[in-house]
Amino acid sequence: MMGPLQALRLLRINWILLRHGLDEVILATHLFRPLRWIKYLLPWHWVQRDLPPYPARIRRALEDLGPIFVKFGQILSTRRDLLPDDLANELAKLQDRVPPFSGELARAIIEKAWGRPIEEVLDQFDPVPLASASIAQVHTGRLKDGTEVVVKVLRPGIERIIRQDLALMYTFARLAQRYWKDGRRLRPVEVVSEYEKTIYDELDLQREAANASQLRRNWLNSQMLYIPEVYWDWTRPNVMVMERIYGTPVSEVEQLKAQGISMRLLGERGVEIFFTQVFRDNFFHADMHPGNIFVEPSGRYISIDFGIIGTLTAEDQRYLAENLLAFFERDYRRVAELHVESGWVPPGTRVDEFESAIRTVSEPIFEKPLAEISFGHFLVRLFQTARRFNMEIQPQLVLLEKTLLNIEGLGRQLYPELDLWTTAKPYMERWMREQVGLRGLAERTWRNVYSIADQVPELPLVAYRMLMAYDKQLRHAEFERAKLQREESPSTAAIALRAIGGATLVICATLILVLGPGQWLPEHLALVLMTLTYLVGGWLLIAAARTA
Structure with a gap:
């Protein structure tokens, strides 16, 4: 049952939708279509209004609804396999503009988490936040040993707000799925469910700190990417302390050029970092938008904000690499077969029909120069096609698609002539050789040696138990057969x-x-x-x- 606070929130949401002219969208649904005549009784329909296109109205409505809806819109903008391009492009413009909460309240939260006054840990703490977002805000400080740090603090009461807004999102999603003509295809309930998992993951700063530590180990001493250090002694579920970094935002292209940094090198390094994270480490930063990336004067990338991380199974890694290689060789049948073999589409899918659909999507791409071919948009089109063949949502692939689109857009912003395929293909071919060749076989065998050797002393007991179980099964089968014969034949x-x-x-x-x-x-x-x-x-x- 909906409580009074939720009812008030729902009224406010409806008012914002009406204010942005989205009553037309609501009345166009199957549920309210018989009542469309009501709009002619509404006063704002008596005067001609100059309304922007509906994607812009949706973006503005989400901005007015608050940070949780803004973040939902940002995540929704990455689902280009579900949304029309114009709506996805408009939602990508959403900015997480949230006024900061007071520095005194931040201090109180930090001291409660640490169980001691800030002065016992920090020599200096700036009550004015360095940055403020929907989930948390960041303050600068200095440890007793002189190390400059940033302190990330969760917004007070944010979990309650998220829980209330998610309940309303689920209500809207269920109505949309039931009464909107595209509801079943777009699966809004599943989209909200994905968002729920993502947003709750971001509420645990210890989880984010663990992600940062893992990425730092993966790229320690690298000349391509630097990950700041986490100070675990002072990190809690709602407070995280991390090394402060200095660099130029990657979006400031003119500043980077003025520093003498090669734009081509930056673009190619970004692609190499992405494919290394996906295929070597199987642990990739899945929120690589320009606001989370900085560049040192040496040309080394610096990454921050590790709340969203993606991983793939070994099978997904191999199928993804084979898919991309087969695509650029125009082997569409192999692409279709890989989708069936991987379980991404149902096993009964007709490969020839799927192959034809993939060819229809892919051939126009090859009419462009190689440097203009978009990996990310190919994956978007491929997933859109696969959804017609009942492809289930693969959350790990959605994160990968989003990250690839970000990296590709960033790379071409830095160096418009970036040839993503030429940069990535040798890396994937080398990875495939290592996985399926003798070297890969030897490495996988060696990794399993210790676990197998640990079980060797148990083999006689395991064999004895198997034989006893087999003997018991035989005896039971003989007993059942005799019983059946007695029942079937007269005495x-x-x-x-x-x-x-x-x-x-x-x-x-x-x-x-x-x-x-x-x-x-x-x-x-x-x-x-x-x-x-x-x-x-x-x-x-x-x-x-x-x-x-």
Whole structure:
């Protein structure tokens, strides 16, 4: 049941939708279509209004609805396999503009998390936030040893707000899925469910810190990417302390050029970092928009904000690499087969029809120069096509598609002539050789040696248990077979009873024949009785013989 606070929130949402002219969108749904005439009674429809296109109205409505809806719109903008291009492009413009909460409140949250005054940990703490977003805000400080740090603090009460807004999102999603003509295809309930998982993951700053630590280990001493250090002694679920970094935002292209940094090198490094994270580490930063990337004067990237991380299974890695290689070789049948083999589409999918659909999508791409071919948009079109063949949502592939689109857009912003395929293909081919060649086989075997060796002493006991289980199964099967035979065949006692009964009747009939009729047995009755007794006795004897 909806509480009073939710009801008020719902009223506010409806008012914002009406204010942005989205009543037309609502009344166009199947549920409200019979009531579309009502809009002519609404005063704002009596005067011609100059409204922007509906994607812009949706973006502005989400901005007015608050940070949780803005973040939902940002994530929704990455689902280009579901949304029209114009709507996805408009939602990508959403900015997480949230006024900061007070520095005194941030201090109180930090001191409660640490269980001590800030002055015992930090020599300096700036109450004015360095940055503020929908989930948390960041303050600068300095540890006792002089290390400059940033302190990330969750917004107070944010979990309650998220829980309330998610409940309303689920309500809207269920209505849309039931009454909107595209509801079943777009699966809004599943989209909200994905968002719920993502947003709750971002509420745990210890989880984000663990992601940062793993990425730092993967890229330690690298000349391409730097990950700041986490200070675990002062990190809690709602407070994270991390090394402060300095660099030029990657979107400031003119500043980067003024520093003498090669734009081509930056673009190619970005692609190499992405494919290394996906295929070497299987642990990739899935929120690589320009606001989270900086560049050192040496040209090394610096990455921040590790709330969203993607991983792939070994099978997904191999299928993805094979898909991309097959695509650029125009082997569309292999692309279709890989989708079926991987389980991304149902096993009964007709490969020839799927192949034809993929060819229809892919061939126009190859009419462009190689440097203009977009990996990201190819994946978008491929997933859109696969959805027509009942491809289930693969959350890990959605994150990959989003990240690839970000990296590709960033790379071409830095260096418009970036040839993504030429940069990535040698890396993927080398990775495939390592995985399926002798080297890959040897490495996988060596990785399993210790786990196999640990089980060797247990093999005799395992073999004994298997033999005993097999013997028990045989005994049980023999018992069941004998039981079944007993149930299906008549008992020996029944056969004997029929034989004895038949023999007795035959003997009685013979006595009647020998002794003949008398005072108590008239002649006609004796004849009938003798005949019947012979017939019944003979039938019983024959039946007993057949059964036996």
